[in-house]
């Protein structure tokens with residue numbers, strides 16, 4: 030099964046929730062839709078499932094036009110964020126549901142259905158739970174049942190909406206590995222939604238980063254981590270320090286900035302913004318440095334520094350506490366970035382991706 | 398229906414803090430006894446005052462017997478119709494956003510807020526000889542007023558909100574995710590309704606149906622306008638009680654009343670059982 034989505038748009042009233050989505054998914058792939066909440070991930074997933082319909086665009090699977098197909102006829106498996114198990118049915122009957130609603134001619138005999146359910150219970154490692162009701166299960170167990178119910182119909186594509194969103198951290202990590210195993214063993218094609226980058230990077234073959242109804246970047250986890258394609262992706266991945274610089278011969282220059290650790294870039298000269306993680310920059314004490322430590326707070330392992338620089342810039346950086354001995358409030362410093370991404374700074378026209386023209390701050394809300 | 402906070406002070410609470418609750422509880426019990434229990438016991442007392450045989454004879458009186466039968470018939474027609482209407486309305490209101498939805502929500506409640514006698518008069522003006530549809534009905538020999546159809550229509554009007562009111566909040570609270578899950582698993586509309594929607598609302602639905610039935614059996618004001626109170630023909634049980642009472646047939650009236658009260662008590666027990674099942 031190969032799926033291809035072209036120029037998909039979806040509007041709710043005046044708000045454009047999907048603004049031209051193009052995406053192709055290959056057979057057997059495990060793809061993560063990663064983005065902040067409200068970026069349209071669920072909407073896209075529901076359109077693929079046939080639970081919602083776009084205003085424009087195309088959705089084809091193996092050359093078939095899926096927008097002309099009802100959800101019932103698409104044979105997908107959908108796992109809801111809050112599981113949506115049927116509370117009045119035992120686990121066994123929940124899992125069997127998709128088989129028992131098949132038309133008489135295609136429906137397996139009750140014995141075969143029971144056998145298939147037993148197989149799935151075993152496969153999902155919930156064999157002893159078959160006769161319980163959903164209310165008698167933990168969150169992680171419910172998640173497994175929901176997945177079992179979706180897998181029972183042997184879906185052509187498996188769609189999961191924030192599958193681990195409602196679980197605590199330890200269960201999340203366990204289930205993540207388990208889901209990867211299930212995907213590999215069942216040989217399905219899987220798309221899952223998450224706003225947790227660690228989850229997306231650990232689990233997926235390919236990650237699709239979404240922001241405000243658009244796809245910002247598609248790539249393998251490491252690729253995206255090392256080379257965020259847009260300021261949005263950079264901020265979302267935690268590159269929350271933004272420094273205004275000037276590019277000259279591929280080097281970022283700014284007062285009090287020591288760019289020697291940064292590789293040269295093949296980029297045109299001009300104003301740009303350097304994005305980096307709070308740990309990827311070292312403040313070096315320097316009596317003539319244009320930056321000043323305005324605030325120093327210890328978090329135990331790290332020293333979190335609020336730095337004020339030229340033109341009212343303020344950034345927040347982190348250094349190991351031991352390395353930050355001389356960095357007390359009032360100390361002036363130079364900055365030595367160890368890594369980072371540079372994006373040309375457009376004039377105000379591109380407000381969404383370059384607020385770097387305004388005084389800098391560590392953009393907390395975009396890091397989620 | 399709603400979870401209430403139970404406040405019970407520990408044994409070491411100062412004494413005066415227990416006085417006020419006790420006073421209020423005592424008052425509530427007293428008022429319930431005076432206004433509810435005593436009259437009800439009295440009905441049975443009067444009905445059986447002259448002994449079993451007199452009671453039985455009064456119930457077996459053809460007018461009363463027919464009234465019981467007619468009342469049961471009205472309930473048997475009304476309840477299923479309103480259950481159907483209630484499910485349809487609740488489903489439409491819970492699952493869809495359409496123009497006029499707010500208006501429909503208000504309209505559905507109207508039968509609760511206006512006096513049933515007004516409903517009766519409206520039907521009289523609509524279907525009566527001088528009414529809007531009267532001449533047409535007369536020409537086609539359709540009898541609505543002073544006959545079973547009129548009684549049923551008014552009863553349906555009066556009892557129409559019960560099922561919706563019970564089912565709608567539940568359906569809204571549960572949302573449509575389970576139904577969407579069923580869709581993705583290939584279920585048809587009917588399969589979804591029967592295997593997912595209905596089991597989820599079954600207790601609320603039964604509860605609404607019981608309330609609807611109780612009201613259908615007990616309705617007096619609206620029915621009295623459209624039934625014409627024809628003895629042995631269009632008298633429902635409440636009307637028959639009124640009639641017997643006006644005839645000064647006190648034992649007969651109390652015998653009929655005790656029957657109606659008995660039905661109400663049965664409903665009450667059913668209601669209590671269902672409330673505990675609904676959790």
Ligand SMILES: Nc1ncnc2c1ncn2[C@@H]1O[C@H](COP(=O)(O)OP(=O)(O)O)[C@@H](O)[C@H]1O
Pocket residue numbers: 041046064065066067068069070071072073
């Ligand atoms: N049925 C709907 N009606 C109106 N707005 C909606 C509806 N569903 C989603 N939205 C809006 O669309 C945007 C994207 O929603 P969603 O796809 O759920 O995002 P995500 O799953 O990435 O958090 C949100 O701003 C949300 O408010």
Ligand SMILES: [Mg+2]
Pocket residue numbers: 067070071072190
């Ligand atoms: Mg979502």
